[in-house]
Amino acid sequence: MTRSCQIPRPTVVAVTGVAGSGKTTLGRTLAQALALPLVDLDSVTTPLLDALGDTIFGTHWLTSAHAPAIRAGRYAALRAVAADAVSSAGGAVLVAPFTAELAGGDDWRRLHDAVAAADLRVVHLSGDPQLFAARRAARGEARDAHRDDIAPAAPAVEVITIDAELSTSQQIARLLPELGLRRHLDPDAALFSRTFDAVLFDLDGTLVDSTASVVRSWRRFAEHYGVSAEALHENHGQPARVLISKLLPADLFDEGLSRVTDLEVDDAVDLAPVRGARAFFDAVPVARRAIVTSGTHRLASARLGAAGFTPPDVFVTADDVTRGKPDPEPFLTAAAALGVDPARCLVVEDAAAGIAAARAAGCSVLALTGTVEAHELPGDVVLDGLDVVELEATGDGLRLRVR
Known part of the structure; x- marks a missing residue:
């Protein structure tokens, strides 16, 4: 096992988002990862409503004159099942739009009270409305024709925002650390016994969550x-x-x-730093750090600025090399600019092509999950965030250690 088998305390995770955002897929995968029961609003209530059909409501239940009462009944059923799941299984993953709940007020309080024995965390899937529309069109569900296309307001309650553009595995890689489940880290790994003269950072997925x-x-x-x-x-x-x-x-x-x-x-607007990246980057002395990216100088500068980073003195982009990753040239160029031996460099990467380039240059590799699966990252050590390690300056150079 690479992660703790249980979350720290009883937890309910509510996965929210508009139709087509992928909340059902994420909810199912998250429930498996957390070993918690899944409670999906559609599974709990839709079969009954569809079975009643037009004979009861005169039209589709989503557009019925009784829609407010139907909505209230659906969420009352969801809360009841969620409360049973908390009392019997210690938690649950709930899947529903939760539009009214995200606005706060009475609907939020009712949900919170129903699962009061557990911590309630809300995951909100956001993203491009055109992507959601394309997904709804591709799946061809009849009820999508009856949905309101008005964009919901921004959540008024605390949420963990996840971009729906990401794959499910990328979403899970961001969510599990937020919920207290961290990848196992071996403090006795050989990388922690070495010292380095410089740290060479990839940019996308390593410093900036782009x-x-x-x-x-x-x-x-x-x-x-x-x-x-x-x-x-x-x-x-x-x-x-x-x-x-x-x-x-x-x-x-x-x-x-x-x-x-x-x-x-x-x-490249309002991008966030990767977990722990800002503190780790700032801890490296200016003369001992570089960014090595496959992007152009224009693009890399835009992303760094969007995440609040200042470009370092040694900033190797696609404009500065003839052969990009997985060729070693970018990392060799950075090491030469810093005046250090590549074999004395630690590379921080999130992609197989970058790791291959670092290996070919003779560097050691600290790999980060979040872009691809851990098994695709042949680093010396694989982390789910830079917040679990830190650098210590010694007489022999920079030493990596577990925080």
Whole structure:
């Protein structure tokens, strides 16, 4: 096992979001990960309502004149089942839009009171309305035709916001640490006995949690050019120019590169640092740190600024090298600029292509989950956040240790 088997205390996680946000998929996966029962509003109430049909309501129950009373009854049933789950299983994962509950007030208090024996955490799936509409169209559920398309207001209660653009595994990788479940870390790993002269950081998914922004931008690119989403995933971590050369004919290369760059820069707004990244980055002496990214200088600067980072003195981008990751050139370039031996460098990465580049350069690797699965990251140590480690300056150099 790589994680604790149980959450620290009885917990109810309410997974919320509009239709098409992926809350059912996330809820099921989260319930399995937490070993808690799943209570889905649709499973609890929809079969009964659909069975009653137009003979009772005269129209679809979502648009019936009795819709407010139906809504109240549905959530009363959900709360009752949730209360039973807490008393018998110690918690639950609830799945529902919870639109009124997120506004606070009486509906929120009723939900909170129903599961008062447990901690209540709310996960809110947000994202591109066009993505949600496309998902609803693809699944073809009859009741989607009766839903209100008005965008809900921002939550008024405390929530954990997760971007629906992320894959389910990426969402889980962000949620479990928030809920107190951390990946096992071996303090006796060989990496903790070494010292380093410098730390070389990847940017996307390592310092800045830009994964959803990257996925959203490339999804829009793929939709425009009719490109396979699988091909994008398989080439994660490589420079855009390399990826585009694989996906588009030569006569569309310049246009495609310009388009995806504009998409990514425009989407680089209000990005968050990766868990623990700001403190860890700031702890590295200025003369001993560098950022090595597959993005262009324009894009990398936009993302750093959006997350509140100042670019370091040594900032190696796709504009500075001939061959990008997985070639070792980017990391060798950074080590040379810092005046250090690559074998005395610690690389912090989140992608297989970056890890391959670091290995080829002779560097040690601290890998972060959140973009790909842990088994895809052949790092010396694999973490679910930089907040669990820290750097100590010694006479021999920088030493990594468990916080």
